[in-house]
Amino acid sequence: MKILSRLPLNFSILAVVLLVVHPTVCSDSKIIGGRRVRINNVPFIVSLQARPSGHFCGGSLLSLSSVLTGCHCVGVLTAGTNPTTVPLREMMSFTVQAGSQVLPDQSENAQLVKVNRIIFHPNCSFVQYILYDFAILTLAKELQLNERVKPVQLFSLDRNEYDRETKRILNDKNAQCFVAGWGKNKAHARTSSSYLRAIRMRIISDGDCQQKLSRENSKFLSFNFWRNAQLCTLPFEERMNASDCTGDSGGPFFCGKYIFGVISYGYDCGFWDTPNVYAKVADFVDWYKMLLAEKVFEPRSTRKDYSSVDAISGTRVAYVLPAIATILYTQMWVYA
Numbered sequence: 078m079k080i081l082s083r084l085p086l087n088f089s090i091l092a093v094v095l096l097v098v099h100p101t102v103c104s105d106s107k108i109i110g111g112r113r114v115r116i117n118n119v120p121f122i123v124s125l126q127a128r129p130s131g132h133f134c135g136g137s138l139l140s141l142s143s144v145l146t147g148c149h150c151v152g153v154l155t156a157g158t159n160p161t162t163v164p165l166r167e168m169m170s171f172t173v174q175a176g177s178q179v180l181p182d183q184s185e186n187a188q189l190v191k192v193n194r195i196i197f198h199p200n201c202s203f204v205q206y207i208l209y210d211f212a213i214l215t216l217a218k219e220l221q222l223n224e225r226v227k228p229v230q231l232f233s234l235d236r237n238e239y240d241r242e243t244k245r246i247l248n249d250k251n252a253q254c255f256v257a258g259w260g261k262n263k264a265h266a267r268t269s270s271s272y273l274r275a276i277r278m279r280i281i282s283d284g285d286c287q288q289k290l291s292r293e294n295s296k297f298l299s300f301n302f303w304r305n306a307q308l309c310t311l312p313f314e315e316r317m318n319a320s321d322c323t324g325d326s327g328g329p330f331f332c333g334k335y336i337f338g339v340i341s342y343g344y345d346c347g348f349w350d351t352p353n354v355y356a357k358v359a360d361f362v363d364w365y366k367m368l369l370a371e372k373v374f375e376p377r378s379t380r381k382d383y384s385s386v387d388a389i390s391g392t393r394v395a396y397v398l399p400a401i402a403t404i405l406y407t408q409m410w411v412y413a
C-alpha cells in the first residue's frame with residue numbers, strides 16, 4: 078500500500094516533492110464507504126476550489142471569514158522545511174464554496190468567496206510525514222450565516238481542555254464522530270464525489286496507530302504521533318472497508334459541533350484496519366488564540382510577520398511552472 082496525502086494529484090506539487098524524496102509517498106484522498114449527508118448536518122464544511130479543475134480540498138469555517146484547512150492543501154512543502162512562500166494556489170483563482178452539499182452548485186444556496194490570504198502554521202513541515210498540517214485561509218468577504226453556513230466549535234480554545242476532550246472521546250464507545258468530504262468514493266475513481274459524504278469513525282490510541290501503520294511502513298516504528306500533532310482513526314463499524322481518501326484533505330474530523338482533526342494522510346484508501354491520520358486540532362488552538370489576540374484577522378491588519386501570503390497576487394508563477402513540468406514527468410509513479 079502507498080501513503081497518500083488526501084489531496085488530488087493534479088493539484089499536488091507536494092506529491093512531486095514527496096515522490097522525489099520518497100518514492101512510496103503519494104497523493105490521493107475521498108470518502109470511501111460512508112453515506113451522503115446534507116450540508117445542514119455539517120454546516121461548517123467548505124470546499125476549496127480552483128479554476129478550471131474545481132474542488133481540491135476540504136476545510137472548516139473558523140468564523141464567517143476564515144477557514145481551517147491542511148497546510149499541504151495550500152503550500153509547497155519540501156523535505157525538512159516549513160512551507161515555502163511559493164503557494165501552490167497563487168497562480169490560480171482560488172475560492173471557497175460554503176452552504177451546499179453539491180459540487181459545483183450554481184444555486185443561491187451556495188456561497189462562493191475568494192481567498193485573500195493563506196497563513197501557514199509555523200510548525201508545518203514535511204520530514205517523512207506532514208507535521209502540524211494546519212493552515213488558515215482568510216476570505217475576501219464575510220459569508221452569510223444561516224442553517225447551512227455556521228462556524229465550527231473549538232471548545233474554549235484551551236489546549237488542556239481540548240486534550241481532555243480528545244481523551245474522553247477516545248474512551249467513549251458511543252461518541253458520534255464523523256469524517257466528511259467530497260473526496261473520491263472509490264479508491265481508483267478519477268474524480269471527486271459531487272455530493273458530500275460522511276463516515277462514522279472512532280479515534281484510536283497513538284500506540285495502536287503506530288503498531289498498525291508500522292505494518293505498512295517500518296518508519297512508523299519510532300514515530301511520535303502525540304509530539305507531531307497527529308491523531309488516528311478507524312471506521313466505527315468493525316471490518317467496514319471505509320476511509321477518507323483523495324480530495325478529503327483539509328476537511329474535518331468532528332464530533333457534534335466540535336472539530337478534533339484536519340484530514341491529512343493515510344495508506345491507500347478504504348481498508349478497515351489501516352488508520353487514517355489527522356492533524357490534531359488540540360495542537361492548533363493555542364496558536365489560533367494568539368492570532369486572534371494579535372488581531373491578525375481584522376481587515377485592516379497590516380501584520381506581515383506571519384508566514385502568510387497573498388493568495389491572488391500571482392507573482393511567483395515562475396517558481397511554480399517548473400514544478401508542474403516535474404509533476405507531468407513523475408506522474409507515471411503516482412497512484413491516482
Ligand SMILES: *[C@@H]1O[C@H](CO)[C@@H](O)[C@H](O)[C@H]1NC(C)=O
Nearest residue numbers: 315316317318319347348349
Ligand atoms: C475489506 O478489504 C479486504 C482486503 O481487500 C478484503 O479481504 C475484505 O473482504 C473486505 N471486507 C469487506 C467487508 O468487504
Ligand SMILES: *[C@@H]1O[C@H](CO)[C@@H](O)[C@H](O)[C@H]1NC(C)=O
Nearest residue numbers: 198199200304360361363364
Ligand atoms: C511548535 O513545536 C514546538 C515543539 O514541539 C512547540 O513547543 C511549539 O509550541 C509549537 N508551536 C506552536 C505554535 O504550536
